[in-house]
Amino acid sequence: MRVVIAQMKHETNTYSPVPTPLSRFATGGGLPLEGEAALSAYRGTGSAIGAFIELAEAAGAQIVLPVAANAWPSGPVEDAAYEYIAGRICAAVAAGCDAVLLDLHGAMVTRTHEDGEGELLRRLRAIDATVPIGVALDMHTNFYPAIAEHATAIAGYQTYPHIDMDGTGMRAGRAIFALLAGKARPAMAWGNRPMLPHVMRQGSDDSPNRELQARCREMEAQGALCASVFVGFPNADIANAGLSAVVVTDGDPALARRWCDELLDMAWSARAAFVYQVEPLAESMARARALAEATPPGRGPIVLLDHSDNCASGGTMDTMTVLGAILDAGLTDVAAFAIFDPDAVRQMIVAGVGAQVTLSLGGKLDMPAIGLTGQPRTVSGRVRLICDGVYRNRGPMARGEMNSMGPTVVLDTGNVEIVVISNHVEPHDLAAFVAVGIDPAAKRFLMLKSRIHWRAGLRGLAAGIVECAGTGVCTSDYRVLDFRRVRRPIYPVDPL
Numbered sequence: 001m002r003v004v005i006a007q008m009k010h011e012t013n014t015y016s017p018v019p020t021p022l023s024r025f026a027t028g029g030g031l032p033l034e035g036e037a038a039l040s041a042y043r044g045t046g047s048a049i050g051a052f053i054e055l056a057e058a059a060g061a062q063i064v065l066p067v068a069a070n071a072w073p074s075g076p077v078e079d080a081a082y083e084y085i086a087g088r089i090c091a092a093v094a095a096g097c098d099a100v101l102l103d104l105h106g107a108m109v110t111r112t113h114e115d116g117e118g119e120l121l122r123r124l125r126a127i128d129a130t131v132p133i134g135v136a137l138d139m140h141t142n143f144y145p146a147i148a149e150h151a152t153a154i155a156g157y158q159t160y161p162h163i164d165m166d167g168t169g170m171r172a173g174r175a176i177f178a179l180l181a182g183k184a185r186p187a188m189a190w191g192n193r194p195m196l197p198h199v200m201r202q203g204s205d206d207s208p209n210r211e212l213q214a215r216c217r218e219m220e221a222q223g224a225l226c227a228s229v230f231v232g233f234p235n236a237d238i239a240n241a242g243l244s245a246v247v248v249t250d251g252d253p254a255l256a257r258r259w260c261d262e263l264l265d266m267a268w269s270a271r272a273a274f275v276y277q278v279e280p281l282a283e284s285m286a287r288a289r290a291l292a293e294a295t296p297p298g299r300g301p302i303v304l305l306d307h308s309d310n311c312a313s314g315g316t317m318d319t320m321t322v323l324g325a326i327l328d329a330g331l332t333d334v335a336a337f338a339i340f341d342p343d344a345v346r347q348m349i350v351a352g353v354g355a356q357v358t359l360s361l362g363g364k365l366d367m368p369a370i371g372l373t374g375q376p377r378t379v380s381g382r383v384r385l386i387c388d389g390v391y392r393n394r395g396p397m398a399r400g401e402m403n404s405m406g407p408t409v410v411l412d413t414g415n416v417e418i419v420v421i422s423n424h425v426e427p428h429d430l431a432a433f434v435a436v437g438i439d440p441a442a443k444r445f446l447m448l449k450s451r452i453h454w455r456a457g458l459r460g461l462a463a464g465i466v467e468c469a470g471t472g473v474c475t476s477d478y479r480v481l482d483f484r485r486v487r488r489p490i491y492p493v494d495p496l
């Protein structure tokens, strides 16, 4: 048995000015991994592709792995990058196989295609009309009909932060291997509702997504092969942005339809609870100070979330609004992770460890799609540490996968240790802090450019949490986003 396993993952923020060339799909640049290199990079990791490898090896299958391409979220994918990745997957399937297992995101927009995943699946079906195709999708999928039309079985993450990526690969992969063994006949139904759940209200530890995902697991316990609710990714101005669901049953399309509609009705009834109320930054800063004063030292940091500029939602990670407010407020014993500024990193590497520097930090990227120009800030401090920025995730999210912040410097202002990086990474793993010699548990304040994923590896440390509205293309204010292509009316942008 020959199984094609591939990965093509990108969450596209159509407002992001960060470009998405092919090199972004490879840790540390160059070409994405393939073949033996990809197998050894992902075998045994907490990823969907890792689960596919495990299932295929257990089945004694010959694995063909044409590409493992995974990029941090950013603007629309360059056509050349998409054609390279999709082309390698299509060529592998064209060479003949018994099954295809795909680790996709579900919210990929390219310069040409609004539905990157649907376009890939359409091309694969044109090559082979009958081969079983199993697909693992991110919970932030913006679902298009072509995905359901051409895939055989689909499973989406049931956790946010995403700590069940490998479990999702198992759910999709097992449905396909059961089909190959003649033990199951996947029947699928999908649907959506006109709603854009806010990312800050999507955590699966919080209601209403907690209950939605629990109902999915219950359906699987009751016999569904896979049941998934996708909360969607709203920072994408495309027709099908928003909430959707897909249910795969064993040979019962009517039941798949009924269960799918039940999930969608549940979500629609809870739509008001997916709306996020933005707190003014000045109030957040005052609350952070009060929380710290009420917290005995040693209990862990007050976490300040700069959620408008999260690179895992396509943020530039270089806006200085929240860090500037922290510096202006004179908060002490702060670690800030992180500011993306390769130029500042180069200057500090030249200055060397121990050097006192004054430089223009952050604010190098304009954001024309939301009418913002970059606002750098002059910062003085001592270069505390220089490193290559490479680390392996401890988990629980993306356990075992390699990450690269690129050349990285810790700039210590006396009050704030600022991690300055050259590649985008979201702080969701303790290993990112170990790599730069910072013990986040020992800090009074921890500023994170993150929305929900930080909870995976760091929530246990926090003595308090303050969500700080800064600036950036992950803005929590829907009024700033120009929803021109999204199907209208849609809640809560329009009255429904």
Ligand SMILES: [Zn+2]
Residues within 6 Å of the ligand: 138, 139, 140, 162
């Ligand atoms: Zn996601």
